[in-house]
Amino acid sequence: MYKELCSLRFKNGELDDLRTRLLADLNHEQFAILLGKTEDAGGIKIVTVREVIYPSKCDIEESSIVSLRINRTFVAETLHQINERLDVDTYIEVHTHPFSTDNTALSGIDDIDERRFSDYIAKEWPGIEYASVVLSQNMYDARLWRCGRKCYIEAAIKTQLTCEAI
């Protein structure tokens, strides 16, 4: 069967900065929102990261070593911003699993939360794409959700230096 591909592209250094900043605290899960643009290049979805938004303390309602709850107002305001802008159309949620070194240990709760959020996006923000990234101390998992279809495409992260290769 035809397998869809997705490439999530960062500017050189941007992913390292994100990792360094979010994983500085290994006692709490942390998050950031990336604003991106998704394009279809011959069947391959290319998501280019245009901006990184780090939350302030009040945007996190609850955070422990194994859980995280983001303030809903912050999420809604960010989605609204994407909707208003022409240069971005993709909401990319990044969160850490600081308890895990190699495997990202993407959890069943993450799956349920993300699927629910992808349904919400399909319903309330139909022009917006949704992707997610989980960072463990050394690895990542990234996906582009097919909003409203309860499934996703696995994404490979590329930085600008290697962006010629898919």
Ligand SMILES: [Zn+2]
């Ligand atoms: Zn998680």
